[in-house]
Amino acid sequence: MSSAVAAALGTFTVSSTAGEAAAFCAATGLDCVGDVLPLTFPMRWLVGADVRAALLDAVADPDVVLVHESQIFDYSHRLRSGDSYALSLSTRRESAPERLLVDGVIRDASGLELARLETILRLIKAPA
Amino acid sequence: MSAVLAQGDLLAARQFGPFTAGAVAAYAQASGDDNPLHFDPAIAARAGLERPPVHGMLIMGCFEPFVGAWRPDAKIAKLSAKFIRPVLTGDTVEISGKVVRLGEDGSAVLRLTVRGENGRDIVCLAEIFIVP
16 A cells, blocks of 8 residues: 655635535434534535545546545534635545545634545546 | 433434435535545445445534434533445434443443444444533
């Protein structure tokens, strides 16, 4: 297994509405409590158009299928709908097997770190 | 938390699902993850699956209500999951848990096991860190 130096993917402004949070709670069987976002909600930001485009650029192979292998969310503060955050992402590549590791840090407007996330995607070459 | 925890305490097993095509579609809509692998049987077949797989994050999303049903006042600070085998659309999973470590400050680590449709295969393993 080899791991490359982390490459910055960018910092993205992310937020959510109360309606988006409610829909997410309903889809995961969770009772929403006030404006507190579900713990796994930040995944929604990773599949946003701008972040997704940056991730696909990092993969740099249209024939690769991304398989979600593992996920970590580590909170120092809970996130809330209606608030805006800065999501900073970086990626690392591993080989044997091929993986893309995505590291994220979520900060508030003052720069206070609120949460970290790690997503590991297995890169599988799709059969022709 | 409301009751003192002990190492080895068990979290009663609970069923989640079945994750119907409608449930998967609702999660895709709510999460924004519209990867066709989760809807298109032909793409799933190319990946060697007999039916489209459920989003791993939909399974992980069950952990918060699972822990909340065990201890409504549990404060989860960290959760990690490793997706071992795919859960296919239409399947049900069973989540169980155990307190595997206690901190002197009242923190605890829970280990969750997610078993698939046949109740035998482990499809996901997870750890949940709760804080006082």
